[in-house]
Amino acid sequence: MLATSESPYLLQVRDLSCQRDGRQLFAGLSFALSAGSAVQIGGANGAGKTTLLRTLIGSAGDYSGQILWRGRQFPASLPQFRESLLYIGHRAGVRGGLTPLENLTWYGADREAAMQALEQVDLFGFEDSLCQHLSAGQNRRVALARLFLTATPPLWILDEPLAALDVAGVAALQGQMAVHLSRGGAMVFTSHQPVALAGLQRVELADYAVDEFAQSAGGEHVFG
Ligand SMILES: Nc1ncnc2c1ncn2[C@@H]1O[C@H](COP(=O)(O)OP(=O)(O)OP(=O)(O)O)[C@@H](O)[C@H]1O
Numbered sequence: 001m002l003a004t005s006e007s008p009y010l011l012q013v014r015d016l017s018c019q020r021d022g023r024q025l026f027a028g029l030s031f032a033l034s035a036g037s038a039v040q041i042g043g044a045n046g047a048g049k050t051t052l053l054r055t056l057i058g059s060a061g062d063y064s065g066q067i068l069w070r071g072r073q074f075p076a077s078l079p080q081f082r083e084s085l086l087y088i089g090h091r092a093g094v095r096g097g098l099t100p101l102e103n104l105t106w107y108g109a110d111r112e113a114a115m116q117a118l119e120q121v122d123l124f125g126f127e128d129s130l131c132q133h134l135s136a137g138q139n140r141r142v143a144l145a146r147l148f149l150t151a152t153p154p155l156w157i158l159d160e161p162l163a164a165l166d167v168a169g170v171a172a173l174q175g176q177m178a179v180h181l182s183r184g185g186a187m188v189f190t191s192h193q194p195v196a197l198a199g200l201q202r203v204e205l206a207d208y209a210v211d212e213f214a215q216s217a218g219g220e221h222v223f224g
Pocket residue numbers: 020021025043044045046047048049050051052
């Protein structure tokens with residue numbers, strides 16, 4: 001069981017509003033993640049999906065509302081939260097001057113586990129090529145190979161993990177997401193495409209969009 005006895009939830013978001021450069025992106029967002037569950041964040045380009053994920057990992061501070069890890073509010077719980085987090089951002093976070101194998105071992109994987117993970121993402125034979133000589137989709141696979149290592153942290157936060165993957169890559173990743181949830185893991189991810197996973201909640205940021213006209217009019221609902 002991953003959650004503490006104090007809280008049935010790993011991650012809770014309560015009445016969250018996020019701003020960027022003084023502009024409110026969304027407001028009133030709430031959801032809760034227990035062990036074995038996932039949230040898919042949807043929304044148009046620029047709606048604030050990446051900003052939301054960066055807020056959840058404690059890298060963007062311009063928000064109001066509450067974020068709780070195992071029942072304890074940020075920022076007090078951030079150190080424990082980060083120990084439990086695997087975050088893969090929009091940019092792959094792959095070092096081009098290293099090989100896929102070196103990238104994975106840099107994250108602490110041993111050689112055998114790294115080779116197995118690279119095989120899972122269909123990069124067998126490319127393990128010793130420099131990542132700067134691989135395609136965008138192959139680099140995405142190098143980043144995602146971390147999800148196929150034997151032991152991963154309980155919370156995955158993934159920004160557009162399915163982007164740039166081909167059909168087989170999407171199927172393999174969805175399979176691994178299901179394995180993670182079945183092991184009691186939890187996950188927040190963004191995606192523009194439908195994902196079939198048991199226990200998946202969907203959050204559409206358009207449902208929490210802020211009326212910009214009302215904002216510029218000082219927050220009043222002028223049309224009543
Ligand atoms: N580098 C930046 N500097 C300043 N403002 C930014 C920057 N990147 C994004 N923004 C602002 O923040 C808003 C939210 O951007 P964010 O990247 O969170 O959206 P998104 O929903 O993830 O978009 P996409 O689907 O295009 O990746 C944008 O509408 C933009 O106004």
